[in-house]
Amino acid sequence: MTKEKQMFCFQCEQTAMGTGCTGCAGVCGKSAVEAGLQDVLTGALVGLARTCQTAAPTAKTYRTILEGMFTTITNVNFNTTTTQAMIDKVHAEAAALSSTPAADYDMNQMWNADEDIRSLKSLILFGMRGMAAYAYHALMLGKSSEEVDAFFVKGLSAIGEDWGMDELLPIVMETGKVNLTCMALLDEANTSTYGTPVPTTVPLTVEKGPFIVVTGHDLKDLELLLKQTEGKGINIYTHGEMLPAHAYPELKKYKHLKGNFGTAWQNQQKEFDGVPGAFLFTTNCLMPPRKSYIDRVFTTEVVSFDGVTHIGEDTAFTPVIEKALGLGGYAADRQVAGLDG
Ligand code: SF4
Incomplete structure (x- = not known):
């Protein structure tokens, strides 16, 4: 994000001019202040993931990651107060895991990086954000996956690394693979709880x-x-x-x-x-x-x-x-x- 632009977000298909929402608000109605806070939240989540490299994450850690990532999905949270509370929650979780938690990542490093690196990291980040919603809904029905949980830590950590194409491209591919695992997890959670869907006429x-x-x-x-x-x-x-x-x-x-x-x-x-x-x-x-x-x-x-x-x-x-x-x-x-x- 450069100085003359108050926000930068290009995570969804609504994005302005097909290139990115800049200025004081996005097409979805997200304000520049909220967009900035969601960047801070993402940077805090990268810090929490890096902390997990040296301290064993718990079920609460994974839930915090899911909630934090879910908060940043398009059309979910427009409220700076609750986003700040989520940032505080992520910091508290990192502090609970380690007396020396890793520092937050500055998302401006990613937005201002070489376009290939920015694109690869964006694919990982946006892929994980969507996956967080699926994983969250599955968790609400009592289902989770070690593979999916572990990938959130791996993917978020990768965003904070000063890596090139050779390191990031395999993680992009893995993002797609783990997304499928996560979709299967949610399907299993839904069908084991509510039964297999049947053709149904829905009145209007x-x-x-x-x-x-x-x-x-x-x-x-x-x-x-x-x-x-x-x-x-x-x-x-x-x-x-x-x-x-x-x-x-x-x-x-x-x-x-x-x-x-x-x-x-x-x-x-x-x-x-x-x-x-x-x-x-x-x-x-x-x-x-x-x-x-x-x-x-x-x-x-x-x-x-x-x-x-x-x-x-x-x-x-x-x-x-x-x-x-x-x-x-x-x-x-x-x-x-x-x-x-
Ligand atoms: S989430 Fe909102 S601000 Fe971001 S690209 Fe989509 S419409 Fe624009």
Whole structure:
């Protein structure tokens, strides 16, 4: 990041001009301050990984790495307060492992490196960030993998090394290989918990009465919400990436899991406007909520937005439930936009 640019981020397909978000905010709405803090967080995670080279990481260490990496994925965290808290958590974990933890890495070294080195390290970093979300969801269902955990330490450490093409290219290839392992891990976690998905017709009608729309990928959060809303007269609808949940036998058995609301995640600011229901974001698909509906948006896990109510680790969804009951839903059944718009 050069002095005249306040931020630099090119980690997703939304990136400005197809080259990178610079200036005071990204296309996704991430501010330059938040982008800078996410760089600091990544540098702290590199430091934690380097600390693991000389001190044995624990299950808590790996979870901290997953949470930290997940925090930096696109459309997850826009909140400087919670990002700073995550940085502090990473530092605390490094200090718990060693009285002489490794120093944080300055991400500007990577952004300002030779373009080949920057590209190789970016492939490793962005590949691991996506993998962190999968590994996190698997962990929430009690599944983890020594191979995947170990690779986070290896890959993050590599980002901090002054290495060339010969050392970095094999790690890029390994990133792809371990990503497949991680996807298989999540598949196993999902199917062993909720059964093998079956072909399922998903209604697009929102029935009258109170309702909650759940978006993101975290099936565990959806299950907990279904249990907590059972018998309360509230219907549950998936949105965006949560759509596949309908196909899992142990989720579709809930009669109040009614259907899918709206279209793709990037249409949420238009489709959530003025809707008399509550919205729960479990993972990466949050766009800056508009004033017209921010009061009915809730986040959980590592998702966070300043001014939005966050459901903590106890996953007690009472505020979401009360909001849905208070709003009351539609007075009559309503057909919402289908998946083809
Ligand atoms: S994550 Fe946001 S800031 Fe980064 S490239 Fe994507 S749109 Fe731009």
